[in-house]
Amino acid sequence: MRKLIDQNLTTTPKGAVNQSVPHESAIRQVTGLARYVDDMPHPSDLCYAAVGLSQAAAGQLSQIDLEAVRSSTGVIDVITVDDITGHRDIAPVFDGDPILAEQEIKFYGQPVFAVLADTHQHAWQAANKAQINIIPQPPLLDVDAALEQESFVRPSHRMQQGDFCTAFEGAPIKIDGELNIGGQEHMYLEGQVSLAVPGEEDRMTIYTSSQHPSEVQKLVAEVLGVKLHRVTVDMRRMGGGFGGKETQAAQWACLAAVLAHRNRRAVKMRLPREIDMVVTGKRHPFENRYSVGVDEIGKILAAQVEVRGNCGHSADLSDAIVDRAMFHVDNGYYLAACDVVGHRLKTHCVSHTAFRGFGGPQGMIMAEAMMDAIARKTGQDPLTVRKLNLYGPDTGTTTQYGMQIENNLLPDMIARLEHSSQYWQRREAIRQYNQTSPIIKKGLAMTPVKFGISFTAKHLNQAGALVHIYTDGSIQVNHGGTEMGQGLHTKIAQIVANEFGVAIDDVEVTATRTDKVPNTSPTAASSGTDLNGKAAQNACLAIKQRLIEYYAGQLGVAPDNARFSERKLFIGEHSIDFVQLVQDAYMARVSLSSSGFYRTPKIHYDRASGNGRPFFYFAYGVAVSEVSIDILTGEYRVNEVDILHDVGTSLNPAIDIGQIEGGFIQGMGWLTSEELLWNNEGRLISNNMATYKIPAIGDTPERISVELYPRPNDEDSIYHSKAVGEPPFMLAISVWCALKDAISSLAGYRVDPQLHAPATPEKVLSAIQQVVKEAV
Structure with a gap:
């Protein structure tokens, strides 16, 4: 069900703003x-590239025998890192991302060489014939071990407000908790693909599925050793990106360009799905901790949050991603005296990268974990605790990074959705249902979203x-x-x-x-x-x-x-x-x-002091989710979802609602079914659609209602609209909280379940058993 609140839109011509104009394509x-990159008419001299991968997560290259590759059917050229005449490091910000492996092997599946052949099939067949000898080393795969060994891709960072230690010591109620949050595969419909077409002399045209054409231009130019004006990047459309093509599309464009330049032929590189999943980064897994001190009614007096991002082998965008997690550990709540620490941990894993929300979800879920824990400890409904701790005159209006919260929309939005979703009536009905239903238990949760809009790297705005x-x-x-x-x-x-x-x-x-x-x-x-x-x-x-x-x-x-x-x-x-x-x-x-x-005006952030205004404005949202779980198996369904979301004055209500629905379902997948698994050797074993489960149509809620909140942006954004790409993703935290609510009902809502994400049926069943044990 879709419902739009009247925004008093002016009558405008067909095609103007505020209209539900269909997507242009x-x-x-x-x-x-x-037409996508792989659909483009083939140049007459087109050939195809593939990469050969390491079969160890850590070690030193001792020998590479490529004779079988060179003699394989259709092979035209083979290159290693020694054949790169320009820059060999294609890292987006900080060094550490070699275009091909040099001596050190950094993760299982790292590209070691590239091969060019007359067909796509011949290229990948040849790539599998190499003999790559590696002197293995024990891989560092564990976040705790990485922290103990001080293995970081970038220095840790801290944000503070007030005196946490004193306030926490004086708090009458103290709660500690931890939460492991899994990563997420981007699973774009169109995989990584680039086409390089050489021009006159050293000129190059690149057609690529990339969210950052200018960065591809820069890196291709550096790898080829030419000026940027010699390289043109063309990007008509992607078949999905979600952050996975912000930095990590560049490597394949660079390799195609090198081969095209060497052979004076057009070169296409398209990664098969299983290879794509192995060689590209994911949403960062996090392993977080918190300590929160509250008064007798559940109001926060002190909070300490430690976010620990598993960044993989290099920095990529991890510095800013962990920053974003730190910026959002408060979500919509005043943390009072607080201490927020963020670690960027280096492991022998593929370098993790941007994903919708850019670290914000991994921070924001900690705020909701604290709210649930406080509610169970004080015997209150979680919504009551959430409303009690919202930013406002009765709590405070300053974030842990010193930004003032002005025009907070959450109190009104929560009140509206409370009424329209009949939250309290459903809460009572669910309590009664759970008392009489021995196997199926229902859960209900309302969670807010306060998401900052702007790049936290100021120059990108x-x-x-x-x-x-x-x-x-x-x-x-x-x-x-x-x-x-x-x-x-x-x-x-x-x-x-x-x-x-x-x-x-x-x-x-x-x-x-x-x-x-x-x-x-x-x-x-x-x-x-x-x-x-x-x-x-x-x-x-x-x-x-x-x-x-x-x-x-x-x-x-x-x-x-x-x-x-x-x-x-x-x-x-x-x-x-x-x-x-x-x-x-x-x-x-x-x-x-x-x-x-x-x-973008107004934004600034002093990293040394951990204070500033990193965001132009905030986008807000509220979601109510209802779930049913089978306590014998841990299986569950999301029954109903009600969403009220703030997009300012909507430029295109249909597109905005589509983004809200899609973002919610993708967020639901992150927190429920999408489980990334590596074996003890560091090899990704959830590397295809048979072993990695994104939400299917059968997983979607039976009923979903989306409303747009009727208020223009107070800031001078384009026609006073608001961003809509990332904020709805975090509305899905309500599903995770609803699952915990259903499990908690087994102990009279007095025990807060330990439910790590993604909350697969196995983890739900484990949490059920833990709660039942604690309730005895």
Whole structure:
């Protein structure tokens, strides 16, 4: 069920903002006509690349025998790291990511060499024929061991407020807890793929499924040893990304480029699913701890949270990801005197990377774990405890990193959803049901989301765009964001159409290209529309100003009260058709093209002191989830979900609701069924769809209701909308809390179950047995 609260939207032309315009590629995607990298017409000289992988997690390369690879059918070329003439380290921020293994083996499945062949099949067949001898070493795979050995990819970081030790010592109720939170496979429908086409001399064009074309451009140029302007990266669309293609798409583009440059032939590298899952990073697994001191009614007086991220063998984006976890351990609650520590642990595992929420979910779940623990300890409903500890005048308004919480929407949103979801009536009905149902127990939970919007790396909060108007009145837009199915291009087209008062069919958003908009930020941190929408709007405003001044000059009037609407420009009682205006302006030599630029205001963060304003604003949400569990088997179902989510003034309600529903289901998978497993040798054994379970249609809630909260963004975002990509993911924490609620009913809601994530049926059954034992 979908329900939209009236937002008092203005009547606008078809294609303008605030309308549920279909996704710009929807028909093409459904009919199979949407072109992805692997669908592109093949250059006549195309050949295919593959990689050979290490079969140990740690050790030293002693010998590589590639003769069988070179003599394999169809093989054209074979390279090792010694054949790389430019940079060999392709790390995005901090060093540590070799394009191919050098002497040290860092994880099981690390690429050691690359092979080029006449077909995809021949390339991968050849890659399996290598003899790679490794002097093995005991791999470091355990987070506790890594912490004990001080094995870090980056230094630890701390955020503090007040005197935790004194406040905790004086608290009448003290609670300690721990929570292990598993990682998550991105499972994009389109795997990692790149096509490199050599041009004249040392020029190179790269077609890649990447969230960060500018970074691919930079790394390819460095690997080839050429200037950035020699490399052009083109990215029309991805078949999903979720963060897995923010940094880790670059390696395959770089290898394809090296082989293309050496052989002067177009090269495609496409990873098979099982290889993709082995060689690319996941959502970071975390093993976290907390200590919280509260008063007799459950109000937090002191809180200490230690977040410990398993980063794998290199830093990748882990520094910022663990920071984001630290920023969000409060969720929507005032932690009073608090101490938050974040460790970035180095292990012999694939280097983990960005994933929807970027560490925020692994921090935020700790806040909800504390709320549940306090509720069980004090004998209250968890919702009562949550409401008691929300940021506000009765608690406090300063976060652990010193940012003031202004215009907190959660109290009102919770009150609205309490009423519309009939929370308290259902709570009583579930209690009665559980008393009479011996096998099936139900659980209910309402959890909020307060998610900060901005890149925490300040320099990334910028975007550019390029807008052209052609003489027939059609408009072409290029911007730095990438389309991965989330509807970014659709929203940009709506913004441009709205600015010029034309229909969305008059606007074409072209492939993201580094030769049109340079130095772009990744499409991540939920900021794609915020940044690129503003940049596109600013480009439009520049052109509009020229057109208004031209037309006003022709009329001999002041350029006041001008507006573009209904495919016309109006100045006072005068108007002109948009196409005619464009043609006249062209004949008068008025520029009909402009670049646009935007940088996010207000944000700053002093890492040395752990204080600042790292976020432009917060997006809020609240979810109620109801579950049923079988206490004999641990199996469960999510029965009903009610969501109230804050997207400001929605640019496109249909797309926003789709993102909310999709984010929730993906978050539910992270916390329930998606279990990553490595064996004692460090080899990933959940490496295919048979051994790794994402939510299927049968796992989705029987009923899901989504409402959009009717309040514009208080900050000057694009049309006062809010980001919607990542925040809904964390609404799924309500499912995890509902499972704990159902289990806790076996002990009269007085025991807080130890339920590590993902809460598979096996873990649910183990938690049931633990609670029953404690209740005796």
